[in-house]
Amino acid sequence: MRRTKLILLVLVALGAIAAGYGLWEYNRGLSDAGAEEPVARIEASALLQEFSADEAAANARFNGKAVQVTGIVKEVTAPAAGPTTVSLETGDPLSLVICESDDGRAAQLKAGNKVTLKGFCAGYNLDVLLQRCVIVE
């Protein structure tokens, strides 16, 4: 009898842990790239070059992965809602590396600043897009 109770108690406890984990996993928010080891540390111009030279190969190498990019800030836009967008020069007037960031320091950047950011690469659609970026330096 005591044994049955004990087993029941253990089962209930395990069930509660599983449910708790499930709930935590279900509600997990999107994390920034801060803790990720980047697959590449690369200049903005070189990153764009990779995509413009062979988009499929660059997709396979960078998409969905953390990439650390260094470049000169062309423009910073900080909308009322949503992440700040930091555009990096690439030497190509039509295509930039766009970095979206919730890092408070992103909005302080000015055109001409040299910056290194790390973010998840979303791909190439005129520009190369990095999301959930953190400022490395």
Add this chain to the structure above:
Amino acid sequence: MKTERILLLAALILPTLLQAQVRFATRNGHVTFTSETPLENIEATNDKATSVFDLSSGAVEVAVLMKAFTFEKALMQEHFNENYVESDKYPKGTFKGTVSGFTAGDLTKPGSYNVTVTGDLTIHGVTKPLTAEGTLVVDPTGVLKAVTTFIVKPEDFDIKIPGLVRDNIAKEIDVKVQIEYQKL
């Protein structure tokens, strides 16, 4: 391979060659989709859609990166990318078509114009014809805004939803596109 770049270049250069062509473009278009079921509502937004719209022919192109859709919950975004649209394999969603129901002259004066968009929508490597009603708004400052809504059925695009979450995801997904164009 670099269709978008070529299009944008063409969009920049052609108007100087052919005065009659008036082109608009953006790289900050908004695309939102919503799935509503009794179990849960899921919404994702993407504000980096690129689009080129040729006023003289009505030709329009829109492209989005699938990975740039942002969800409220990480798990939803991971399932969307890894299991449903397979964004590693099919990184972009595109639409190519024409806008009809207006004349280029209409859009020189402020107002709201009901239009029809017809063309081909490609998601998950599958292309399907699409017709949608939309609105073109010319505001007093001359800015051109375009809005359209339509329904996408995941099964039409060969997107398989596992049985376990079948009831959490709507069979018909509402898509809304809002674009503010800049004149080239």
